[in-house]
Each structure stands twice: as C-alpha cells, then as structure tokens.
Amino acid sequence: MNDDAPDDDPRRNAILTAAAELFIENGFANTSIDAIIERVGGSKRTIYALFGNKTGLFEAIMRAHATRLFDESGGFDAKDLPLPERLERFATKLLRLIAQPRTIGIYRLVASEAGRFPELGRLFRDLGPRQGRVWLAQVIAQAAQAGEIKAADPDAAARQFLGLLRSDLLFDLMLGLRATPDDDEIADIAHAATTVFLHGVSVD
Amino acid sequence: MNDDAPDDDPRRNAILTAAAELFIENGFANTSIDAIIERVGGSKRTIYALFGNKTGLFEAIMRAHATRLFDESGGFDAKDLPLPERLERFATKLLRLIAQPRTIGIYRLVASEAGRFPELGRLFRDLGPRQGRVWLAQVIAQAAQAGEIKAADPDAAARQFLGLLRSDLLFDLMLGLRATPDDDEIADIAHAATTVFLHGVSVD
DNA sequence: GCGATATGGTAACATATATTACCAAGTCAA
DNA sequence: TTGACTTGGTAATATATGTTACCATATCGC
Numbered sequence: 001m002n003d004d005a006p007d008d009d010p011r012r013n014a015i016l017t018a019a020a021e022l023f024i025e026n027g028f029a030n031t032s033i034d035a036i037i038e039r040v041g042g043s044k045r046t047i048y049a050l051f052g053n054k055t056g057l058f059e060a061i062m063r064a065h066a067t068r069l070f071d072e073s074g075g076f077d078a079k080d081l082p083l084p085e086r087l088e089r090f091a092t093k094l095l096r097l098i099a100q101p102r103t104i105g106i107y108r109l110v111a112s113e114a115g116r117f118p119e120l121g122r123l124f125r126d127l128g129p130r131q132g133r134v135w136l137a138q139v140i141a142q143a144a145q146a147g148e149i150k151a152a153d154p155d156a157a158a159r160q161f162l163g164l165l166r167s168d169l170l171f172d173l174m175l176g177l178r179a180t181p182d183d184d185e186i187a188d189i190a191h192a193a194t195t196v197f198l199h200g201v202s203v204d
Numbered sequence: 205m206n207d208d209a210p211d212d213d214p215r216r217n218a219i220l221t222a223a224a225e226l227f228i229e230n231g232f233a234n235t236s237i238d239a240i241i242e243r244v245g246g247s248k249r250t251i252y253a254l255f256g257n258k259t260g261l262f263e264a265i266m267r268a269h270a271t272r273l274f275d276e277s278g279g280f281d282a283k284d285l286p287l288p289e290r291l292e293r294f295a296t297k298l299l300r301l302i303a304q305p306r307t308i309g310i311y312r313l314v315a316s317e318a319g320r321f322p323e324l325g326r327l328f329r330d331l332g333p334r335q336g337r338v339w340l341a342q343v344i345a346q347a348a349q350a351g352e353i354k355a356a357d358p359d360a361a362a363r364q365f366l367g368l369l370r371s372d373l374l375f376d377l378m379l380g381l382r383a384t385p386d387d388d389e390i391a392d393i394a395h396a397a398t399t400v401f402l403h404g405v406s407v408d
Numbered sequence: 409g410c411g412a413t414a415t416g417g418t419a420a421c422a423t424a425t426a427t428t429a430c431c432a433a434g435t436c437a438a
Numbered sequence: 439t440t441g442a443c444t445t446g447g448t449a450a451t452a453t454a455t456g457t458t459a460c461c462a463t464a465t466c467g468c
Contacts, residue, residue, distance in 0.1 A: 011444095011445085032424080032425060033427085034426095043446045045446080046444085108315050111312050111379060118380070156396060163368050163370050163372065167366065168337075175314055175315060175318050176318040198404075200402075200403045236455060236456080247415060253415085
C-alpha cells in the first residue's frame, strides 16, 4: 500500500536482493519461496504482502535490474575525445557492464522466461541495450556527416559495432563456457573491435 | 538395451520429436512428462524404459540436436569461389541455420540449463559453433598468408566476423523481440557484414 | 500356437512447493 | 498504556508432477 518510496524500505530491498541472487543462480522455476526466506530470514507472509505472489516478486526484480542497467550504461559521452578513443571508451564501459556475472545471469533469465513474461524482453531492450545503441548510432551519424567515416545506415553500423564488440564473448559467458574476462582482456577486445570497425568503415 | 540403431526406433524418435518441441517451447521445468505423453500418445512407462528419467530424455534430445546442428552447419567449403563470395556464402548459410526458431529455442534451453547440465555448453560449443569458427579461421589464415587480407590473429578475426554477422539479430531473437528474418534480410545482413569485415581487415 | 518382451492405460506413491491460515511478538502512533 | 498494524514462525492446504506399480494387450521370435 505504501507507494511513496518503495526503494527506501529495507525489508523490501533485502528480499529483492536475496531473491535476485537466487533467481539469477537457479532460474525462476528452481527458486522456491522457502529458499528465499531461508536466505533472507523472516516470513513468507511478508513476501506475499509486498509482492502478491512469486511472479510479482520476479517482475519487481526484473524491473529493478533493468533500471540499474539503464543507469550504469548511461553517461557514455566524452565529446572532447576524438572518435577512436570515444568509441573505444564506450566499448570498454559496455563490455565491463555486460560481462559481469550478474548481467549475464539477468540475460539468461530474460532469455528463458521471455516466453512466459512477454513484457520482459521489451523492458530490457528499451531500458538497457537500446540506450547504448541509440547513442552509438548518433555518434556514428555525426562522424559520417563530418566525413570521418562512411556509414550509409548509422543504425545498422551501430548494430554491427555492437556485434563486433561482443564477438563470441557474450555467448560463451551465457553458455557457461568461460570465466569472466579481466580488465586487460576487456581492453584488448574493445581495442580490436574499434580498430577493425573504424578500418572497415573508413573512407578509403 | 538395444544400442545398435537407436535412430531407427520409430517410437523413440516420436518421443524425442514431441518432447523436443515442448522443451523448446516451455523450457525444462515447465514441461511435464504427462504433457509429452499427451502429445505423442502411449505410456509414460515407455519413456522411462527408453531414457531412464526426465533428465535422460532431455540429454538425449540435446545430443540429437547438437549433432543435427553439426551436420547442417558442415559443408561450408566452396574453394573455387573468391574470398568475398566464399565468406558471404558461409555467412548466409550460418545465419539461416542460426535464425531458425528451433535453433533459437535450443540456444535458450542451453543458456538456461547450462548451470544444471555442465556438459551442455561444452557439447554445443564443440559440435556446433566451433566447427564454423575453425573453418572460418582457416580460411582467414589462408587469405592472410596469401596477402589478400591482414589478420594477425585469425582466430580472433573469425570471432569478430561471427559477432559482426550476428549483430543484434541473435539477441533480439532470443529475447523474443522480433520475428524470424526472411531470406532477403538474411542476405542483406550477410552482405553488409562481409563488406565491413573485408574492408576492416583489408591491406590498405 | 506359445512364451517372452514391449507397450498402452490407469492409478498409486512420494515429494516439492505455491499459497493461505493462525497465532505470538514486536512496533509505533496517540 | 493501548490498540492497530506489521512481521516472524510454523503449520495446513491444494496442487502439480516425477516416478513406480499393475494389469491387459499386442508383437515377435521359435
């Protein structure tokens, strides 16, 4: 009933945090309310009072994490830097965010539950990756207009750069095939992707 | 007990097909043995006789689909063609395979169940994408040695090309954000990726 | 034709778990 | 202090479902 400041409710936050860890680790179906209570303490009654039911809790968690990704992915801009450094800095920041185990777990959850929660996919596209994509497309469009690069379709070029960035990293992480890269490796991938991309769209 | 030709057992194949559809559509936890039997007919007893238990059935399905992906992703070679056409043909074939709803569903399953089935990820990496990656790396290495392109690390370049190819397509599909692309769009993506990649690794 | 085996059909069993109920203890305003 | 409200703790309820059992029937080798 208290809609004023749900973010300041410590009980609610503790439940969200513990439940998020379990959902991310074990998935929706394999996380029981009992397990959540066992980790956070207290009574099941509180969960049902705050979130209604299990799917309500899940949706609240997803919403919280979507806005978190949105906040952390913001602030890419560094207008004073030349294009290569600007792109590489963006690439590094984005990779660092994406490669986090928590982010990987969220993506796994969204992928596996998107069928049962149709709004989930849209929520994450609009709040998460879309921001980066839009920002990137703008930067590319400006650079193209300034004659720095050649990009007939800035949006498609932005998608290509993002794909180039992720290369196989995201898939290997999602499939549990490799460990989280350290900062050095992230820097290498970001540098290599920026180099190939800029060379690929250069004006001969 | 009959290990000779399990592929020729029509009962077994019918169960595998029906169960695969349900697993892909609803996930592992949300697919019940009863639902499988309701679709394929017959008795649960048969499932337990053939596969032991639910996880045995799941693993058999995953193994079957992994080998299927392996078979269908093979045969990329077209040695007589020049490099751009060769890469573009590879890209088209791979995208067509990857974008299939069935393949997308399999990836979703692997991503969400990799935690509980540690061999799953490895199985798909070794049988599926790795083949394409290895083939691609070889082609790139040969082209680099012939001076056609510049690629200090053919394996990394292959990963980049794959990432460029998928761009955001695979993610949007996995998150249920868009429909399966038709052949025209696949051809466009394959062409654009090949163009940017070859330009990006060109010898100035 | 006959017996072993596989399969269909149904029910039983055990367990997990989402959800609700109930009561005691604590909290906080007036 | 008092009383409304929230929370903790435990148990009860309902249901879903993996797994096994049982029996009748069909299939297939001999």
